[in-house]
Amino acid sequence: MKFFVDTAEVDDIRELMETGLLDGVTTNPSLIAKSGRNFLDVVKEICAIVPGPVSAEVAATDLAGMIAEGEHLAGLAENVVVKLPLTWDGLKACRHMTSKGIKTNVTLCFSANQALLAAKAGATYISPFIGRLDDINLEGMQLIEDIRTIYDNYAYATEILAASIRGVNHVSQAAIAGADVATIPPEVIRKLVSHPLTDKGLAGFVADWKKTGQSIL
Numbered sequence: 001m002k003f004f005v006d007t008a009e010v011d012d013i014r015e016l017m018e019t020g021l022l023d024g025v026t027t028n029p030s031l032i033a034k035s036g037r038n039f040l041d042v043v044k045e046i047c048a049i050v051p052g053p054v055s056a057e058v059a060a061t062d063l064a065g066m067i068a069e070g071e072h073l074a075g076l077a078e079n080v081v082v083k084l085p086l087t088w089d090g091l092k093a094c095r096h097m098t099s100k101g102i103k104t105n106v107t108l109c110f111s112a113n114q115a116l117l118a119a120k121a122g123a124t125y126i127s128p129f130i131g132r133l134d135d136i137n138l139e140g141m142q143l144i145e146d147i148r149t150i151y152d153n154y155a156y157a158t159e160i161l162a163a164s165i166r167g168v169n170h171v172s173q174a175a176i177a178g179a180d181v182a183t184i185p186p187e188v189i190r191k192l193v194s195h196p197l198t199d200k201g202l203a204g205f206v207a208d209w210k211k212t213g214q215s216i217l
Contacts, residue, residue, distance in 0.1 A: 001174070001175045001179060001180065001181065001182055002023040002024065002052075002180060002181040002182075003021055003022055003023050003024075003181075003182060003184060003189065004022075004023060004024040004025055004026050004052075004053070004055075004161070004181055004182070004183040004184070005022055005024075005025055005026075005183070005184060005185075005186055005189060006025075006026045006027075006031070006163070006165075006183040006184060006185050007025070007027070007031060007185065007186050008027045008031040008032040008034065008035045008037075008042050008046070009035060009186070010035075010042070010045055010046065010049065012186040013025060013046060013049055013050060014049055015186075016186060016189060017049060017050060021189075022050065022052070023052045023053075023181070024050060024052035024053040024054060024055075024081075024181070024183075025046050025050050025052075025053075025054045025055065026054075026055040026083070026105070026127075026161075026163070026183040027042070027043065027046070027054070027055060027056055027057065027083075028055075028057045028083065028107075029057055029059055040076065043056045043073065043076055043077075043080065044076050044077060047076065047077035047078075047079050047080060048077070050079070051079065052079060053079055053081045053103065053105075053125075054077070054079050054080055054081060055080075055081045055082075055083045055105040055107075055125075056073045056076070056080050056081070056082065056083060057082075057083035057084075057107065058070050058073065058082065058083065058084060058085075058093075061085065061087070061089065062089055063089040063092050063093055066084060066089060066090065066093040067093050067096055067097075070082040070084065070093060070096075070097055070102065070104075071097075071100070071102070074097070074100075074102045080103075081103040081104065081105045081124060081125065082097055082102055082103070082104050082105070083104070083105040083106075083107050083127075084097075084104055084105070084106050084107065085106075085107060085108050086106050086107065086108050086109050086114050086117075086118060090106065091106070091117055091118065091121040092121075094106055094118065094121040094122060094123050095121045095122055098121070098122030098123075098124075099122075103124040103125075104122070104123050104124050104125070105123070105124065105125040105126075105127055105161065106118040106121070106123040106125070106126050106127065107127040107129075107163070108127070108129060109126050109127055109128045109129065109143075110128070110129060110132070110133060110143070111143070112143065112146040112147055112150055115128065115143075115146075115147040115150065115151075115158075115160075116150055118158060119150075119151060119154075119156040119157075119158040120156075122158075123158045124158065124159065125158065125159050125160075125161040125181065126147065126158050126159070126160055126161060127161045127162075127163040127183070128140070128143045128144060128147060128160065128161075128162065128163065129163050129164035130143065130144065130162055130163070130164055130165065130170060130174070131163075131164035131165060131166040131170065132164045133164075134166070140164070140170075141170075141173045141174065141177050144160060144162055144174055144177040144178065144179050145177045145178065147160050148160060148177060148178035148179070159180035159181055160178070160179045160180050160181070161179070161180065161181040161182070161183055162174035162177075162179040162181065162182045162183070163183050165182055165183065165184050165185070165188060166188075167188060167191075168188060168191050168192055170182075170188075171184060171188070171192060
């Protein structure tokens with residue numbers, strides 16, 4: 001499963017890129033608003049840091065506006081993926097972008113039917129929001145499983161991008177359910193490496209090694 005980081009904070013992206021584990025980035029207007037910086041400048045800077053896909057979302061909600069903004073965003077860098085809302089106009093814009101060879105990420109997906117429409121529109125990625133479904137007592141991970149089954153049934157090339165991830169369990173569950181990608185907040189990515197038994201075991205190894213009085217170098 002590929003790891004994207006869900007942030008517009010450039011420092012976090014640089015740090016995570018150094019691990020060699022990061023495959024891409026997703027942003028949205030809310031995340032960039034938190035950074036307090038110019039939207040286009042942030043997108044261009046992220047694209048220069050990360051060689052993989054960088055999702056940049058349109059602000060328009062009408063078809064003409066989404067096409068104009070999407071084409072402009074796609075021109076910022078070769079690795080821009082245009083993020084579009086899962087609406088009728090968003091699906092039409094997705095089909096337009098696909099016909100132009102522009103990669104797309106159709107976002108705010110909450111049902112298997114929506115995911116099916118996005119695949120038929122040629123979306124590069126579909127973003128089911130599992131955390132927001134869990135918030136209203138629905139099974140977000142079941143949606144990942146349902147989409148995986150549908151896409152496999154018909155050999156759709158659209159990749160399932162698990163979004164709205166709230167914790168480390170969501171990451172492993174999404175991988176088990178068959179998500180192609182997980183887009184994860186920086187703080188959750190950092191927590192993936194942690195386990196109390198790892199810490200305990202390492203402390204024991206260090207203590208035992210000290211008792212030997214030896215040095216490897």
